Every structure is written in C-alpha cells, then in structure tokens.
Amino acid sequence: MAASLTPYKDYDSKSKFLFAVDCTVFGVSENRLRLLIFEREVEPLAGEWSLLGSFINRNESTRDAASRILLELTGLDNIYMEQLHCFAEPNRDPGGPVISVAYWSLIKINQNDREFNVDNHKARWVSIDEMPELILDHGEMVTMAIRRLRERAKFYPIGFELVPKEFTLRQLLSVYEAIFDHKIDDRNFRKKILKSGLLTMLDKKDKTTSRKGSYLYEFNKDTYRQLQDKGYNFEF
Amino acid sequence: MAASLTPYKDYDSKSKFLFAVDCTVFGVSENRLRLLIFEREVEPLAGEWSLLGSFINRNESTRDAASRILLELTGLDNIYMEQLHCFAEPNRDPGGPVISVAYWSLIKINQNDREFNVDNHKARWVSIDEMPELILDHGEMVTMAIRRLRERAKFYPIGFELVPKEFTLRQLLSVYEAIFDHKIDDRNFRKKILKSGLLTMLDKKDKTTSRKGSYLYEFNKDTYRQLQDKGYNFEF
DNA sequence: ACAAAAGTGTTCAGAGTACACCCATGT
C-alpha cells in the first residue's frame, strides 16, 4: 500500500483486484479496417487469440500502461489512443479477479509493419470481418471499440491518424470507406473535405498509382486541433 | 481469490488495488443543469464535498455497484446510467491505492426529490456553475461527465430521461436549454422535435403554468429506441 | 492510340435559421 495521509481503516478487509489494460489496435490496409491480434503467451488460455494487454503496476496510470504496451510493440510513442471502457464482470478472467481497462488506438499500418515482423510478439493483422474468436471478453471489447471508432470518425478528424504524413485524397477516402464500410462518392468527398480547411495541397504528386499522378496533401495542424475540439461532420 | 481454472501463477506478487465506483448524477430544475453532491462521511477527507461512491465487492460488476448506489439513494432501479471513464492515476486517493470507475446518470429531479430528503445522505443539488470544490479527482470526473452528456444529448434522445412521463414542449425545451446552456428558438424546436416522430401528443393539458394550458406529450417508445441506436441530430 | 486513374460542376431536395403575430383562457 502506498504512502497516504489517512489510510482507509478497514483497508485489509476489502476486496482487491489485479488490474490490467488491453489494447484494441486499428489500422487500415488494402481498403479494409484491420485489427491487431496476438497469440497469448501466458496461462491460462495460452495459444489462443487475444488483444495485447498487460497488468498495470502500482505506480503507473492506465494510460501509461497502454502507452508502454504500444511503445514496446511499435517503437512509437505518439499513437492516437483513447480509453474505451472498464470491464469488470465478476469471474471474467479464469486466472483470477482481474479488472481490465480497454483502450483503442489507431496506427498507420504501412509505416510500421516492418517493426511488427521483427518483434517477438506473435501478432497478426486481421480484417474485422475475418476476426477469429478471442479469449475472455476481448470480442466484446472489439465490438465496442468498432462502434466507438465509427462514432468518433463521424464527428472528429480521426481518419488522419490512419494515413501517412503526406497522402492523396484517394487514400483518405479509402480510409473512410474502410471505417464506415460503404462506398463514398469521390466528388462529394473531395468537395466536403477540401471545404473543411483541414487539407493543404502540396506541390508534389504521388505517381505510384497512376500515370497521371495524384496530388499529395498534408493536414493543417491548426484547423485539425480546432476541429478536434469543436467537431465537424465527417459523414460522407 | 475466486475459483478459477488456471490461476495466474505469480498472482501473489502482482500489485493489487481497491476498486470503487463514483456517480455523477445530473438533473434539471428551474432551467439549470444540476448535479448531486454529497458530504463525505468517511476518513480521509470526511466532511468535504464529493460524488457519491462506493467500493465494489468481489461478486459485483462496476455497473451493479453503480446501480446499487443509485437504488439506495433514490429508490429507483431504472435510472439512465453510462460508464464514463476509469480513473487510475497513481496516488489519486490518499486513503490507499484505489482505482475508480466513474459513471454518469440522469434523473428526473422533481419526481424524486422527496426521497432525497428522507435519505440519511447529506445530499445537495447544485447548479453546475455554482459547484464547490470536490475531493480528489471528482471535479475532473464532473467536467468530463458534462462534456459527455452534451455530446450524447446532441445525437441521442437523452433529454427525455430528464422529464416526467408526461411533459409539455416547454419543459422539454427548457431541459435542452439547460444542457446546452443557450436559448433555443421555440418555433424551430417544436418543428424539429415533432418531425422526429418521438412525441405523441396527449389529449390533456397542463394548466399549471398558464390560463390557456399547454398540451402534454409522451414519447413514443419504438421511435425512441430506434433513435437510441441510429442517432438523430438534436442540435437546436 | 489507348489504358488507367485523377480531376472536375451542376442540379435538386431537404434541413436549418431567422423572424412576429394571433389564440385561448381565468380573472
């Protein structure tokens, strides 16, 4: 028990719990919304598919713990991350009384996938419609995370977390198609996204996908931050 | 430790925590968004203002615990309630390593305030702009809860949780004014809310506020549930 | 010259916004 001014006097008699975080990590590749899953290494349930998680230590917050996990995995420490929900059904974990706080995060797949390969985790990107059964309540976490992601994506500039620093409109459109799982009219998309003021057109073209080449954009950080606070309608 | 198939083998060596829930309870009265606060009864920090909370037991979920608290307080068990966030900063509680899951809920003030009076809790409704300092991170919980409430209220039919079973349009409008903290044009409000299909006009009038009397409405449960899933734009 | 992706504009319908007067009734 940590140093404290006036400890709870019946501290020892109360129920205590282990505390864990689990991360739902999303990315988009090949026009699909994908999720990073792991082969669990510890008993119980070793060898089954799960989210990446960790117990938390006495001196870290849940957010610290989630960042720590993502850093170990990707080598990146500026990943978009939000708390999702605390899962605490009694007996949710056959390993003991463990309460878990789920986080969800977004990463740019192509930018990082090399690092996953050299990593010693047994990780796999799966499309969200081809997800295998996950252990414990991790399936429920994913369902909730997808719902939350779609809700955020509708009103906050979130698609940008899934796209490289410089990107084409087609790439961005395709991220939104993957998140919302429906086709988007490209003319209306361009019109609306350009009107938002979020994008700055660069004087460069990406020639990898067509002979004509398509303009690269980056996003305008000021507008981006404003819209994170105020919200904007990103329904297409 | 509960019965389990294969317990974590280093269970005893890991950090363990007490686990609590705290409830942010909102209501609307006299055109103000209000919050229920309590004089804390236990040490440490007894006598200061706080949210209503409780430790959770081994065999209840956080949701059960939050419902339990609200039931004790109000005598009602069908209160609108959502999980807000898990607060776990190290040393957030001087009483020991306690992690808290915050919930927020909405209740109809006039319907229940009698029960608060006979209750032995030292409770008080305060307008959100006249809130005193709260203990620990409870102020932060409230700030986040207000933000979440406003977000929900914009897109989901939530105002109805704050209004009696039969209500006038003026009452409903005034709930939305309180939540969003700005005046709403009553003609546009009527037009939009009636178009949503959420309301059924009753063949009764409330004559307590004017000589002419104003029609009472109730909400249409089917439409209500649909809009809870799909969402609707409740910005006025 | 042709294939393949990029880029561009218009029309229509529906929703939001601003705004001012008459209605019903108890006293």
Next chain:
DNA sequence: ACATGGGTGTACTCTGAACACTTTTGT
C-alpha cells in the same frame, strides 16, 4: 378587457446527394 403564456408559418440560405465526362501521361 386584459394579461399571460401557448401555439403557429414563411422566406431564405446552406448543405447533402445524385450523377458522367474530360484530363494526363507512360507505355
């Protein structure tokens, strides 16, 4: 008759939705 709150309609603007052809350029 009048005071009080309840109830109603219109014009304008803006946004969203549907929809098809031209441009560029490497081969």
